[in-house]
Amino acid sequence: MSRHISEQYDLELSQISEQVMTMGGLVEQQVDDACNALIGHDPSLARRVKATEQQLNSMEVSLDDQCIGIIARRQPAASDLRDVICMMKSVADLERIGDEANRIASMALALAAVEMPASQYATFRSMHQTVLEILGNALDAFARKDAAMVPEILLADREVDTAYNNLVEECTKQTDQEGGSMMHALNLIWAARALERVGDHAKNIAEYVVYRVRGQDIRHSTVDQQTTDFGPNIGKDRTGPGDRAGTSDT
Amino acid sequence: MSRHISEQYDLELSQISEQVMTMGGLVEQQVDDACNALIGHDPSLARRVKATEQQLNSMEVSLDDQCIGIIARRQPAASDLRDVICMMKSVADLERIGDEANRIASMALALAAVEMPASQYATFRSMHQTVLEILGNALDAFARKDAAMVPEILLADREVDTAYNNLVEECTKQTDQEGGSMMHALNLIWAARALERVGDHAKNIAEYVVYRVRGQDIRHSTVDQQTTDFGPNIGKDRTGPGDRAGTSDT
Numbered sequence: 001m002s003r004h005i006s007e008q009y010d011l012e013l014s015q016i017s018e019q020v021m022t023m024g025g026l027v028e029q030q031v032d033d034a035c036n037a038l039i040g041h042d043p044s045l046a047r048r049v050k051a052t053e054q055q056l057n058s059m060e061v062s063l064d065d066q067c068i069g070i071i072a073r074r075q076p077a078a079s080d081l082r083d084v085i086c087m088m089k090s091v092a093d094l095e096r097i098g099d100e101a102n103r104i105a106s107m108a109l110a111l112a113a114v115e116m117p118a119s120q121y122a123t124f125r126s127m128h129q130t131v132l133e134i135l136g137n138a139l140d141a142f143a144r145k146d147a148a149m150v151p152e153i154l155l156a157d158r159e160v161d162t163a164y165n166n167l168v169e170e171c172t173k174q175t176d177q178e179g180g181s182m183m184h185a186l187n188l189i190w191a192a193r194a195l196e197r198v199g200d201h202a203k204n205i206a207e208y209v210v211y212r213v214r215g216q217d218i219r220h221s222t223v224d225q226q227t228t229d230f231g232p233n234i235g236k237d238r239t240g241p242g243d244r245a246g247t248s249d250t
Numbered sequence: 251m252s253r254h255i256s257e258q259y260d261l262e263l264s265q266i267s268e269q270v271m272t273m274g275g276l277v278e279q280q281v282d283d284a285c286n287a288l289i290g291h292d293p294s295l296a297r298r299v300k301a302t303e304q305q306l307n308s309m310e311v312s313l314d315d316q317c318i319g320i321i322a323r324r325q326p327a328a329s330d331l332r333d334v335i336c337m338m339k340s341v342a343d344l345e346r347i348g349d350e351a352n353r354i355a356s357m358a359l360a361l362a363a364v365e366m367p368a369s370q371y372a373t374f375r376s377m378h379q380t381v382l383e384i385l386g387n388a389l390d391a392f393a394r395k396d397a398a399m400v401p402e403i404l405l406a407d408r409e410v411d412t413a414y415n416n417l418v419e420e421c422t423k424q425t426d427q428e429g430g431s432m433m434h435a436l437n438l439i440w441a442a443r444a445l446e447r448v449g450d451h452a453k454n455i456a457e458y459v460v461y462r463v464r465g466q467d468i469r470h471s472t473v474d475q476q477t478t479d480f481g482p483n484i485g486k487d488r489t490g491p492g493d494r495a496g497t498s499d500t
Binding site for chain 1: 304315321322323327418432433435436467469
């Protein structure tokens, strides 16, 4: 590309990137608000989260359109193309994080008038903090194009998976032994599951950063491959523990 | 594009498209096998599903790579670009359907030795059939670039959502009233939830077909917008009922 065209491309790309970051900020807020609504039994906050979801949907459609537009008009190759692809993929994951926040808000509404054992909320509360950190770090890695931040994100996502499994175990044990309402327990599990999925999507965004910076697709890598590139103890099955909780074959 | 280059492009694209269809066929098989393993209490079939998942992951990485390669080399615009983008997005959804099949297989292993009320399996069985139909139709619509098939797919996906909500209600009621094991009920709910998600991903693939053929992004459209374009009663919230089951605010 000539210098002039290349500068125009960079300008357009950085405008898109700024919008992705704005979307990321909104998504962070949605997740935080949804969790606070659940923990604080605050139905009006939950309703606010649900009312904002449409805004994220519009952002996704607009950003997707802009990304395809820049590919069609500027015909980028190599790392320029990777930049755009990484943005498109990140936007799709951000929108799905918005969906998960919406689910948590629904559970907050369902549980607003329900008393649950404090211990179960404690686990959810700690997941909330860790997931927000992961999401914040993934967005920072995206903004700074910093692949070096990624290993820590992948490791933290494993913590969330473990916390989620613990929560499922606590909830089912309590229901089975003390005869609580399964529907109430299930609502808290759904919310925790949504939070666990937020962590997975943040991890995806982190993986796209590696692809963007190094041209290397680390999704589905084996533990050994990821260890070689990114340090020890990284590389869990991408499916996540999610719905496997409570099965004997994980 | 000159005629020669355009023919080469078409050839490359149709080669990628064939591979997407192969991946689609494998994904269909995985979903079918996983459900049969669960319904038939067949752990060896479930293990076969889990062993095959890695193959789908490799297909995703390879197809993603080929799609980005064709954009970089051929620099398609307009409908040619939409073709490639539609394939990339479809591949991502196919891989996620593979993840869901893997989850169902895990639940099949967990439930292999457990007796559950036949009524609960009946609902799962009917979901299984409907979801396979939806997935098959979405893949047909993809192969034939037939946007006219899409409304029926979107409507059928709603049936699955309803069936899923019924299953959750049956399972929780049974557990609450008859004191069954919550973990067993939960495992069946997880499997049904994964199946419901398969329907959502198939719906996404159908929506990409509309984008591909008409250049129109119908994700997140309101009921009115979708109705205008696609006939009556279409256009539910994209989040799906999923985790909202059992809440009072849906």
